[in-house]
Amino acid sequence: MVNKNQQSNDFxxxxxxxxxxxxxxxxxxxxxxxLLKGVPKSRVYRIMRKGEVxxxxxxxxxxxxxxxxxxxxxxxxxxxxxxxxxxxxxxxVQSAIEKPIFEDEALVVINKPPGLAVHGGxxxxxxxxxxxxxxKPDWPFLELVHRIDRETSGCILLAKSRPALxxxxxxxxxxxxxxxxxxxxxxxxxLEATVTVNARLKQTRDHKGMKRAMVDKQGQxxxxxxxxxxxxxxxxxxxxLLYTGRMHQARVHAVSLGLPILGDSLYGDRESNRTLRxxxxxxxxxxxxxxxxxxxxSGKLMQFNASLPKDFNDVLANLKR
Numbered sequence: 001m002v003n004k005n006q007q008s009n010d011f012x013x014x015x016x017x018x019x020x021x022x023x024x025x026x027x028x029x030x031x032x033x034x035l036l037k038g039v040p041k042s043r044v045y046r047i048m049r050k051g052e053v054x055x056x057x058x059x060x061x062x063x064x065x066x067x068x069x070x071x072x073x074x075x076x077x078x079x080x081x082x083x084x085x086x087x088x089x090x091x092x093v094q095s096a097i098e099k100p101i102f103e104d105e106a107l108v109v110i111n112k113p114p115g116l117a118v119h120g121g122x123x124x125x126x127x128x129x130x131x132x133x134x135x136k137p138d139w140p141f142l143e144l145v146h147r148i149d150r151e152t153s154g155c156i157l158l159a160k161s162r163p164a165l166x167x168x169x170x171x172x173x174x175x176x177x178x179x180x181x182x183x184x185x186x187x188x189x190x191l192e193a194t195v196t197v198n199a200r201l202k203q204t205r206d207h208k209g210m211k212r213a214m215v216d217k218q219g220q221x222x223x224x225x226x227x228x229x230x231x232x233x234x235x236x237x238x239x240x241l242l243y244t245g246r247m248h249q250a251r252v253h254a255v256s257l258g259l260p261i262l263g264d265s266l267y268g269d270r271e272s273n274r275t276l277r278x279x280x281x282x283x284x285x286x287x288x289x290x291x292x293x294x295x296x297x298s299g300k301l302m303q304f305n306a307s308l309p310k311d312f313n314d315v316l317a318n319l320k321r
Contacts, residue, residue, distance in 0.1 A: 011036065011077040019070040028055065028072075029062035037091035039077060040134050047075055089131050097132055101304050106164040106297045107145070107157055108132075111306040114153040114283050118144055128156065146172055146245065151263070154183070154288030154306040159296070167296035172245055178301060180292035183240040183250055184229075184308065186285035186315065187259040188272040191228040191236035197253040198223050201246045212266065213248040215256055222246045224253040232319045235262065235276075239289070250286060261286055262315075279318035280311060287312055 023031055032044050032053070051059045052075040055066070066072075093116055101109040110128065112118070117127035126134075129144050136142065145157040145168045159165035171179045202219030204212050223243040230237040236259065240250045251267050254260055260268040262276055262285040273281060292303040308316075 011074060013076050015074040017072045017074070019066045019068055019072060021068050023066050024068040026066050027062065028053070028060055028064045028066055031066060036077060037094050038088040040087075040089070042134075042137060043077075047077070087126050087130075087134070089126075089135065093128075093131050094135065097128075097135055101155065101306060102302075106161060106295065107159050107168070109291075109304045110156050110158070111309075112148065112153060112156045112288075114151055114309055114311060117150040118147050118156060124150075129158070132158065145169065148288055149248070149284065149286070151283040152183075152286045152288060153309045153312065155291045155304055156288070157291065157304075164296040168293070171293050171296075178292065178294060180290065180303075181242040181245070181288070182290040183242065184287045184289045184312075185238050185240050185250060185254065186262040186281075186312075186319075187226075187236040187238055187254055187257075188262055188269050189234065189236065189259040190231055191226055191238050191257070191259055192231075194225065194227045195257065196223065196225045197256060199253060199256050201249060201252055203247055210266075211247065213246065213252045215252065220244075220246055222249050222253065224249060226254070226257065226259075234272075235319055237316065237319075251284070280315045282311070285312060285315060 029044065029048070032048075033041060036044060045062060047053050048060070048062055053060070054073040055064065055070050057071075057073070092113060096110055096113050096116070101111055103109070112128060117124045119127035119129045129142070133139075133142055139160060141159070141161050143159050143165050145159050145165060148154065148156055157168065159168055199215045199222060200217055200219035201213045201222045202216035204214055206212050221244060225241040225243075227239045227241070228236055229239055240254075242249055248267070251261055251264055255267045260272070262268065263273055263281045264284045265273070268284070287308055288306060290303060290305050292301070294300065295302050
């Protein structure tokens with residue numbers, strides 16, 4: 001017995017669902033989190049606490065284990081009913097958060113999807129950090145260790161304690177050492193050989209007030225190495241090693257080589273970006289592939305790897321064709 005609301009993922013009216021063998025044995029709270037993707041956990045617990053969720057016409061606790069054949073009743077659930085300060089988290093964001101690359105008592109590493117900002121602001125309602133705090137209300141501490149651009153996909157580290165955050169910040173501030181940051185990029189043009197760029201970068205603002213970086217002798221030291229992985233007619237697939245952590249470092253150093261990153265709307269080549277939209281280039285094609293560092297508590301050397309997202313793999317496949 002499945003009503004039309006479940007089939008369309010519309011829960012704006014009362015829903016009656018029958019539990020199948022596939023849901024048998026699951027805790028009801030975990031089942032509801034997956035079923036109601038984007039609805040804050042606090043909201044789910046609230047409707048259970050009030051008895052608005054019923055199983056076989058009876059109240060149940062969050063740890064109740066569903067049985068095949070149970071009949072579940074859900075009240076109408078609308079976005080407007082979310083309490084102030086909460087927001088609907090899209091399923092693709094929730095999925096990334098619930099499947100971390102790594103997690104322990106000190107830190108969590110997420111493979112951030114493209115299009116998700118790391119924090120809210122400037123017209124962005126919420127970012128990764130706000131979404132995680134809402135989805136993990138039982139975590140007493142959670143802070144970003146570093147930042148990557150909204151369009152950039154890949155590894156992002158968050159600390160789960162103040163000591164871990166301070167120690168990781170120390171590692172990120174070191175110019176060179178065991179901290180390794182490797183990115184994957186698609187460049188407009190041919191990168192014929194490995195090249196290292198030592199070009200100081202200075203932060204500035206354009207006429208619209210947007211932050212930008214530029215090569216300037218008065219700027220901060222910045223070092224990057226570009227390594228060709230594969231070459232196509234007019235595009236290079238490259239790994240970029242960052243030895244420093246300046247704003248937009250990979251993007252600006254790529255431009256200094258005459259090889260801007262495909263899809264980069266701020267520093268890139270407009271003609272190349274327009275031409276290559278036909279093969280799927282719709283954002284800055286930069287991916288934080290790998291971070292290597294010492295664990296903030298144990299000191300153990302660790303490496304975190306983030307797989308390429310579908311849009312990046314699709315562009316690569318189109319280039320190869």
